[in-house]
Amino acid sequence: MADAAATAQLHEDVLIVEGLHCGSCAAAVEALLKRQPGVVEAAVNFAADSAMVRFDTTRTELSRLQHAVSKLGYRLLSPGEEGASAGTTERLRRRLLIRLAVALVFGMWCMMPAYLVYLAPLGIIEPAATWPLALASGFFALPVLLYSGGHFYRVGLRTLRVGAPGLDALITLAVFAAVGVSVWRLATGHADVYFDAAVMLITFQLIARFIDGRVRRRAADVVRSYLSQAPETATRLHEDGRLERVPATDLSVGQTIQLASGEPLALDATVLAGDGEVDQSLLTGEHEPCRVSPGDSVRAGCRLLAGELELCVTAPVGERRIDALARSVRGLLSRKTALQRLTDALARILLPIIVSAALAAAALALLLGLGAEQAATRGLAVLIVACPCALSLAIPLVVVIGHARMVADGVIFRDPAALETAADTHVVVFDKTGTLTTNTPRVADVMPARRGDSADLLQLAVDTLADTAHPVAHGLAASATPSPGAADGQRYIDAGLGTRWEHAAACVLAGRPAWLRQQGIEVPPSDDARMTLHLAHNGRYQGFIAFEEALHPDAISTVHTLQQRGHDVYLLSGDTRASCLRQAERLNIAPEHVVAGVTPEAKQRFVEALEKRRAVAFIGDGLNDGLALAGARLGIAVGEATPTARAAAAVYLPDGLSHVPTTLMLARRARRLMRQNLGWAIGYNALALPLAIAGFVHPVIAAIAMTLSSLCVLLNSLRMNVRREAGK
Template sequence: MAANNRSTAQEQQNQDILMIEGMRCGSCAIAVEALLKKQPGVSDAAVNFAADVAMICWDKEKPPLANLQQAVARLGYRLHSSVDPDRSKLQAESVRKHLQRRLAVAVVFGMWSMMPALLIYLAPFGAVEAEVLWPLAVASGLFAAPVVLYSGSHFYRVGWRTLIAGAPGLDSLIFLAVFAACIISTWQIFAGSYHVYFDAAVMLITFQLIARLLDTSVRRRASEIIRRYLQHVPEQATLKNPEGKLETHPATDIKAGEHIVLRAGEQLALDGQIVQGHGQADLSMLTGEHMPQALGPGAELLAGCQLVEGELELVVTASTGQRRIDQLSRSISALLSRKTTLQRLTDRIARILLPVILIAATAAVGLALVQGVPIPEAAARGLAVMIISCPCALSLAIPLVITMGHANMINRGIVLQDPAALEAAAEVGAIVFDKTGTLTTGEPSVNSITPARQWTESGLLQLAQDTLLESPHPVARGLMANRHSVPEPAPEGTRGSFSGLGTRWVNGETVALAGRASWLREQGIDVPPTEDTGMSVYLACNGLYAGKIGFQETIRQESAATIRQLVQQGYVIYLLSGDTRKACLDLAKRLGITPEHVLSEYSPEQKHSFIANLEQQTPTVFVGDGLNDGLALAGARLGIAVGNAASATGAAAAVYLTESIAKVPTTLQLAQRARKLMYQNLFWAVGYNALVIPLAVTGWIQPVIAAVAMSLSSLCVLLNSLRMQSQIECDSAVSSCKLSSSLQPLT
């Protein structure tokens, strides 16, 4: 284990996350990645278009950033030393609008270009006179000009860049096919012939713009993940200058070593160490522990944590950019830069197809010339090969399954946020659950009421409610939420809170205390010997012990039934939490999770490390709720965020369940179905090329028929993807029946 930790630490030291600005598609990412891998000192590189990030690795010395920036600039992109979520968001919006404008032009002018082309196709049937065929061909070219020159311009730029980088892909093929179609068509027009192929170029561009828009709408979410992640930290802090004066400053202007003040109810903007004051802080944002922790001088407090009670003075230990939450966001960026199995497979197929298609097109031209075919017709054969084998279906295979499934699944409270989810669930063997907010509600409920002799249960409960009426402590909220009836308005009195200890309520001659047993004893109350676990409130009235109220975590109604169903389906269940060992074991016992699979007091980094180690044994799903789960959700084979997940958590997960974990079994089944459809689409796309390329090479298929066949190939992928909706209906009904039959009251 120690060796693995050292290895992981070394890998993290020898890698860095950079931001790429200017990428507009997956081919851009392929070109930048290929170029970065060739740079001196770079041992490996991975570029993710969806996240706008590049992860570079090195063995000995870190390559100079300036050299990498200069290399990337040659392709027309900009490399930045840090990830800027706002810049990524603006870029994502720009790409979306860019594609929408070009698609609108392609659809409008493409329709007009296709109309004269259609009349030319019908000429052999006597639909038009021979003398109007040439003007129709010219009209088709004129209407195609805006599509070719404007809508397709991006493909040419990227195609040329990827050729220069030595990593040609789909854009390079589109560039060559459109260029060839236009050159041959223009040549035919000047030669007085009406055999033009502008419509084929228009169809190619339009289909690819649709594919890009679908892919973009599904996958460009990563900038939102980091942006939302950091939204949970305030932008300003209260600075205490050397003279003791308090001033509000932007957190970015405050440096390590300066002093800041944090008051009750405020959230910490910077990492710091307490130098003065006591209080209770909610650390659940980063640790997941549901109970506020008592803190005093010397304790560390991280940005994002909220002070529940008290007032603290801290010395800043990490400024903006170096905070723990900044490190977590960079780690998530690194995880998002990874490529999934299907993405890598699609990239490999596209890289292999391009040289195969170019060789086949050249062979078609050569074979035609050997057979004595005129040069224009021989060139048309080569063009037919390029058009019919253009992998439009390959580029649509994955986005269409996502799109078809998403609209139907979202109505059932299942939101797919990453195509990786649909391939990750196929071989899942273990499911790891977070505790607080996932299996439990996050607020405690009354478990037991033990009054002293002179008190009744209802009287003790009323005393606790009156005393803790204004307390922000979770136990107090749980106490109010568990009232069996609406009490009368509590007498006003005065209430004083003692951070981490308890509350005193004075109402006339009545003095009531509620808090820890040790604190009551310090006030002279004779409290019976008991173990103070932090999940009980001890009460006293007018100097006499009144009793105690015990609390337990409130389990979500569907948790036990869902876990039973998953166990019956053969999954191994783990409980992973930042909470205490006792709290985790108590919950596991109530849900039927074996103690050997309970892991407690884990930090976000430790959670991710555990998931990574478990992945080496079996594909793993992590189900979580809360910002401290973001790293584990992004790093797991399949991350599922549930319920009231923090916005950053919901974005970091591949799947977001808007209701509860009751949909986890259904999600896994549907993801497996979708992955199967993806592979079927990929098989068809590759098989289609293997079938039609030889026919096109031998001259059996003309360019216009090639364009139609290319469209039919994409249509086949579309029809197969539509099966996702019917399978969702069927699988959802089966899963609902199974879950309903397994629901039993909790004991």
């Protein structure tokens, strides 16, 4: 064993599973993967359409696993094929809608004659008409049974084949039993049929699948959002100097590309020639643009603000840092939460329990001398009454019914699974740049070289940087407007260093102090650690303007409210520690709760480490926050968050930070209602099964009881709309 362990070469991949319709599909694929030679661990998640597989490469390979899964009717896609499953997902959604529409229309027609048969003992219709009405009920049920329910039969048989039967297998068994008994009753001239019970079973499950699919599928959107940050094409520089725009997928390591000012980068690369200023805030969270020169590394997704670069590709599509982040997010979203694991486990153990109960009911009837017909009826009643429709609706209904209330309160709720631990949330971790602060720096101090010239110095800076793209220019524009002659003259930008503005007989320099010194300007030393803009006019130093990040208007009140409610608040950022500490002081966040200079992966690890001790909510807005938002049990994207952040988060707050406390309150209520629904669904089965076994429940009453059970779950879920005082 030791030798085998030593020679094993374990490889872990997060793969895409195409064709999943439900949790039972995922369970079947997972069971099949675990049985493959060389597979050490496998976990398939329906909510993320993904599979985490760890296997020994000396005993198997990915192509074998893909072949095994394909025989079950699904496709296992390797990394880099994320986009291939998007069209299939939409097709599956449309097919589900069509099946549901057929079930609703023909289900109503099926139930109308069935209800007339039920009312026959009251003398409403002639006894002779009951058999034709029963036949009509079966006729109208055919489209539902043959088309709408077809998916349940296929998946039920698949899960039985791989030894992982779940809800689909139970539905299949109950429908087949109801139809079989009904056909037998019609053939013997009786009108007591149960086609309507089978139709109700299929319809309720289709509704549950539709609701569940709407609120829980988001991992594919996250991956596409990540990859959309990098353009699909790049400008290739040939050896003869010719430039050609080509798809990014056609470029390989070592090839040369060119990046112009204002363009986003498609591939990870190293700078060969040129200087420039790069905005890396999406990937790192640093609010200040970064100057790059030959030898520096840049990542796909960053944007060149100024300059022109010649670069050497260091990572092709599929191996870029942004690809790794996308796969990591999918892996995080693939984790099964407590309620997911509970409902999956219940669905698995209910099948053998219910089948055994049905057989016991039939056997008891035979022992009591009631005959085969009565025995079959009792067994059928058990199968119908115990079918866990309420269990499958317990969580999705809370989400869907509460969605309108949440939107009205400025909360866009995306993932019910993340709300399970919200009631226990003790720690709130904020990203800084763009979340607590705005993306535009604010003028903090104007420090003229000569006393009394503050307004003139500010106006000079505004005119010099008029119509430039640098963030500092936007910050200046918020403090003053350019003079009428600001558009005159010529501007020369030295990327990442400064701007020269020549107009009339004047020459103004605005930029970093080192750059001004290179131009022969005598700049006094300064220990100011803030972002500063130094200016000189006609060779004479005029002073500098200091900038600071502007806090969002709701930042201070939101942090204060959370602290008052007993939450520990942390500030987590990729920016410098000095910048983070300045903002923490304004927000009354303790210095020991400030973590600075961290990468996206480090953010996720920090949140994960905190969650080992206490439940955490992470709040962010940028691409670099995607991992932490997906990994946190409660990820919240706020304000003008990037599409990636919105997709990765469980909750999106378009109106900003002020709704964070409201979100936590609504999340606590949602989890409480989910638990109540699950408790009711389990209690219903525990009560109904013994009664059905004892013969006190007719199949028709069983179908009604099943409906009432789902109705109770619905009514309890409606309590999500009841308004209460904040914090309750």
